[in-house]
Amino acid sequence: MVEFFNAILEFLDTGIYTFFTELYAWLIIKYTTYKIGFLLTMLQFSWDVAKEILVQLSITQEIENALATLPPETVSHLSFFNVISGINLILNAAITRFVMRFTGL
Secondary structure: OHHHHHHHHHHHHHHHHHHHHHHHHHHHHHHHHHHHHHHHHHHHHHHHHHHHHHHHHOHHHHHHHHHHOOOHHHHHHHHHOOHHHHHHHHHHHHHHHHHHHHHOO
16 A cells, blocks of 8 residues: 555656656657648748749740850850859749748748
8 A cells, every 4th residue: 555655656756757758758749740741841832833933934935035145155154064054043942932931931
């Protein structure tokens, strides 16, 4: 009988702290997992919207038209140093960032 009360006293003394620590850790892990999943889903959604914006504004066509006015030697140098790909990458990132801010992320 005394052992029973000692077990209850030990649980109240140390067991509750351990229980709530593990519960809080579990809740934080679940929250973090769901939040990262949500952010990845929203990132994919934002990228899809950004691609559609790029298609609607026909920015790629405008870049190609601007490159057509340059001398061929200059275009080959820009292509060699991947400047055109860099501009395209920066443009895609900027529009995706705009859409993410618009959605509140």
